[in-house]
Amino acid sequence: MTSTLLTRALPAYEQVKAFIKQQITTGVWRPGDNVPSEAALQQQFGVSRMTVNRAVKELAVEGVVSRVQGSGTVVAQLHRISSTLEIRDIHDEILARGHSHSTQVLKVESLRAPAELARTLKLHTGAKVFHSVLVHYEDGVAIQLEDRHVNPAAVPDYLQADFAATTPTRYLLEHAPLTEASYSIEATLASAHEAKCLGLKRGEPCLVMTRSTVSGPHVASLVRLVYPGMRYSFGGKFQL
Amino acid sequence: MTSTLLTRALPAYEQVKAFIKQQITTGVWRPGDNVPSEAALQQQFGVSRMTVNRAVKELAVEGVVSRVQGSGTVVAQLHRISSTLEIRDIHDEILARGHSHSTQVLKVESLRAPAELARTLKLHTGAKVFHSVLVHYEDGVAIQLEDRHVNPAAVPDYLQADFAATTPTRYLLEHAPLTEASYSIEATLASAHEAKCLGLKRGEPCLVMTRSTVSGPHVASLVRLVYPGMRYSFGGKFQL
DNA sequence: CAGTGGTCTAGACCACCGA
DNA sequence: CGGTGGTCTAGACCACTGG
Numbered sequence: 001m002t003s004t005l006l007t008r009a010l011p012a013y014e015q016v017k018a019f020i021k022q023q024i025t026t027g028v029w030r031p032g033d034n035v036p037s038e039a040a041l042q043q044q045f046g047v048s049r050m051t052v053n054r055a056v057k058e059l060a061v062e063g064v065v066s067r068v069q070g071s072g073t074v075v076a077q078l079h080r081i082s083s084t085l086e087i088r089d090i091h092d093e094i095l096a097r098g099h100s101h102s103t104q105v106l107k108v109e110s111l112r113a114p115a116e117l118a119r120t121l122k123l124h125t126g127a128k129v130f131h132s133v134l135v136h137y138e139d140g141v142a143i144q145l146e147d148r149h150v151n152p153a154a155v156p157d158y159l160q161a162d163f164a165a166t167t168p169t170r171y172l173l174e175h176a177p178l179t180e181a182s183y184s185i186e187a188t189l190a191s192a193h194e195a196k197c198l199g200l201k202r203g204e205p206c207l208v209m210t211r212s213t214v215s216g217p218h219v220a221s222l223v224r225l226v227y228p229g230m231r232y233s234f235g236g237k238f239q240l
Numbered sequence: 241m242t243s244t245l246l247t248r249a250l251p252a253y254e255q256v257k258a259f260i261k262q263q264i265t266t267g268v269w270r271p272g273d274n275v276p277s278e279a280a281l282q283q284q285f286g287v288s289r290m291t292v293n294r295a296v297k298e299l300a301v302e303g304v305v306s307r308v309q310g311s312g313t314v315v316a317q318l319h320r321i322s323s324t325l326e327i328r329d330i331h332d333e334i335l336a337r338g339h340s341h342s343t344q345v346l347k348v349e350s351l352r353a354p355a356e357l358a359r360t361l362k363l364h365t366g367a368k369v370f371h372s373v374l375v376h377y378e379d380g381v382a383i384q385l386e387d388r389h390v391n392p393a394a395v396p397d398y399l400q401a402d403f404a405a406t407t408p409t410r411y412l413l414e415h416a417p418l419t420e421a422s423y424s425i426e427a428t429l430a431s432a433h434e435a436k437c438l439g440l441k442r443g444e445p446c447l448v449m450t451r452s453t454v455s456g457p458h459v460a461s462l463v464r465l466v467y468p469g470m471r472y473s474f475g476g477k478f479q480l
Numbered sequence: 481c482a483g484t485g486g487t488c489t490a491g492a493c494c495a496c497c498g499a
Numbered sequence: 500c501g502g503t504g505g506t507c508t509a510g511a512c513c514a515c516t517g518g
Contacts, residue, residue, distance in 0.1 A: 011487060025419045025456060037503065048489045050290075053504080061301075069504045070497030081327035081421045081451075085476065179265045181321045182477040187427040187445040187469030205427040205445040205469070211321075216265065229427030229445070236325065237422040251506060277484065288508045293485080309485045310516030 012047045016055035019045075021064065021240055024075055035065055035073040064240060083236035087183065087211070089169045090136050090144055099139045105163050106197065107133040113149075120212060121151050121219045130158045132168055135197050142198045145226040154218035168223075176215035183211040187229065194226050205229035252287045256295035259285075261304065261480055264315055275305055275313040304480065323476035327423065327451070329409045330376050330384055339379045345403050346437065347373040353389075360452060361391050361459045370398045372408055375437050382438045385466040394458035412453070412461055420454035427469065434466050445469035 010018070023029040036044070041052045056073055059065045063082055067073045094101040113121065113129040121129065130150040135142050148168055150158045154176045161171045172178075188208050195202045207227040213220050250258070263269040276284070281292045296313055299305045303322055307313045334341040353361065353369040361369065370390040375382050388408055390398045394416045401411045412418075428448050435442045447467040453460050 013487080025417050027417050030417075031414070039502085048491090050490090050507095051488060053506090054487095056504090067504065068497080069495065070502080072497090072503060081418075081423070082324045083327075083423070084322040085325045087321035087323075174271070177265050177267045177270075178321075179480050180478065182475070183321070183323075184473045184475035185425065185447070186473035187447040187467075189445050203443065205429050207425070207427040207447075227427075233424045233426035235422070235424035238327075238420065240419045253506080279484085288510090290488095290509090291507060293487090294506095296485090307485065308516075309514065310483080312484060312516090 012045065013051050013055040013058075016041060016045055016047070016052055017059060020055070020059060024064065025240055029075050031075050031077050033075050035075060037072060081238045083238045085234065085236055087181075087209075089167055089173070090146075091167045091170065094136075094138045094143075097138075102137045102140070103164055103167070104135045104137070105132070106135065107131065108159055108163070110152075110159060117149055117222070120222050121149065123151065123153075128152055130155070132158075132163065133197075134163055134168065136167075141231065143227065143231055145194055145197050146223060147226075148221060148223040150221050151218050154215050154220035172213070172215075172221055176213075176218075176220045178213055178215060180214035181211060183209055185209050185234065190226070190228075198226065198228050200228055207232060207234070252285065253291050253295040253298075256281060256285055256287070256292055257299060260295070260299060264304065265480055269315050271315050271317050273315050275315060277312060321478045323478045325474065325476060327421075327449075329407055329413070330386075331407045331410065334376075334378045334383075337378075342377045342380070343404055343407070344375045344377070345372070346375065347371065348399055348403070350392075350399065357389055357462070360462050361389065363391065363393075368392055370395075372398075372403065373437075374403055374408065376407075381471065383467065383471055385434055385437050386463060387466075388461060388463040390461050391458050394455050394460035408463075412455075416453075416455035416458075416460045418453055418455060421451060423449055423451040425449050425474065430466070430468075438466065438468050440468055447472060447474070 020035060029035065035056070038049055038052045038056065042049050045052070056065065056067065060067045063076055065073050066076045091101050109131050111129055111131050112126045113123055115125045117129065118125045118127055123129070130152055132148050132150070134146045136144040136146065146168065150172070152158070155172060157175070158171070186208055188206055190198065190200050190202060190204050190206050192202055194206065195204065206229050209225040210223070211225070212222045260275060269275065275296070278289055278292045278296065282289050285292070296305065296307065300307045303316055305313050306316045331341050349371050351369055351371050352366045353363055355365045357369065358365045358367060363369070370392055372388050372390070374386045376384040376386065386408065390412070392398070395412060397415070398411070401408070426448055428446055430438065430440050430442060430444050430446050432442050434446065435444065446469050449465045450463070451465070452462045
C-alpha cells in the first residue's frame, strides 16, 4: 500500500521518522524487532531511497534504532535516556534566565605547580601556572565558586584579562580554541573556605564539577566549579 | 584549487568535516567567522553538493557551526561543551564496569497519592499509585537508593514483577514504551532514613537525580535516585 | 534580485551479512 | 548468492536572506 504524502507541512524524511517512532511508542514494534528495509519503506512512502536512508540514519544517531550493514535495522534494545548536557558560559546562562550576573575576583596570580596539578596539565612539577579564583552571583546571590588553573603555554596573556568584564570561560574560548574537554560531577560538603566564599554554612552540600580542557597540543585549563546544592541543579530532557 | 581526495580511507563527507574542524581548532576560523558556502566547498573538494551538505549539516547538529537558510554558515559562537549524558539501567552499568550487581528490595506496595505526587503523575489526589524502594549494590557496596512511584494506568502489573531478577528500570522499559523523560541532578544531605539504607553517616553529601518518564498518554513513573556523593560521579567527555 | 541552505530524485557502486 | 545498508552523483525545485 503506497500511502501518499498529502501533508506537505512536514518534509518527507520527517514523516518517515514519525511513522517509525510511532510504531515504537505505541508498542507495535518492540525492542529487538526488525524495522522494514530501506527498499520496503521506499515502496511504502513512495519516496527515493536517499530520503528513507536519511530518516533511518538519523534515528540510528539518536539511538532509537540500531543498524548493521548487511544485516538490517532493529529497534534499539535499551532506550538510553540520552540528553545533551550543555556546559555554557555562566554569564550567558544567567542572562538567559533573565537575571543579572556579577563577579567578584578573589585571586589572580602565578604560582609553581605542585606535583598533581603539574601532572594533570602535563607540565613539570614546579612549572609556572596561572591561577584565578572568582565568585559568580546571580541577582546578587552567590551561585558558583570558580577555582581555575591555566597553562601559560596555551594562554600566555591570561593574567592580563579583566575578569570583571569577561569571564575566564569566555576568555579561554576566545584565546585557546577548544578541541577537547572532559568533566565529572559529584556531591561534596563545602569546605570552610568554600562555604565562606559562597555564603554557606560549613557542611552544606555542594555540586562540584571538575573539568579539564585541551586546546591543540596543550592541556589548557583545569577548573573546579562549586555550586551550592540548594541553589543549583543540572537538568535535561529526552524525547523520542 | 581542487584538492583531490587521495585518501580513500575516509568517506568524502568525513574529509570535508575534518577540514572544517581543523580550520576551527587551529584558530584559522574563529567563532563568528563565515564558513565557505556549499558551492565553494563543492568546488574545493570536487564532490557533489549533497556530500558537502551532509558534512556541514552534521557539524551543525553537533553544534560546531550554525546555519541560517538564506544567510549562510558561521562558526558557532560558544563551543558549548555538549556531551550526551546517558542514563542506563544500573544493572547494565555496573556489569559494564566488570563488577557484580545485587539488589535489596525494601518495599513494594500500593498507596493513595498525596497531592503533590498526584499532580506530577497527572492523577487525582488519593488515586492508587504503586511504590517501590530498592537499594542497589556494586560489589556489595550500596551505591544507589531507588525510590519509585508508578502510575497503575501505564503499568498495571508493576507490583507482580520480581525486582530481584529484573530492575524496575528494565521492567518499565519493557512494559511501558518510553516516549519522553526529564531529569534534574542536585546535591543534598542524606536524610536519616536514606543514610541508613545506604550505610552512610547522617549529613553525608549525596547526588540526587529526580526523573519522570512519559509513556504514551501517561506519566508513567517518578523516581528519586540517591547516590552516595563519595562513591559516585557522573562524567562525560566532549571532542570537537 | 542573486546567493544561500533545505529538501528531494533516480539512478549508481560498494562492503558486508547470512544462507 | 541475494539482500542489506553506506556512500556518492548530477541534477532539480523551493524558501529564505540580504542588499
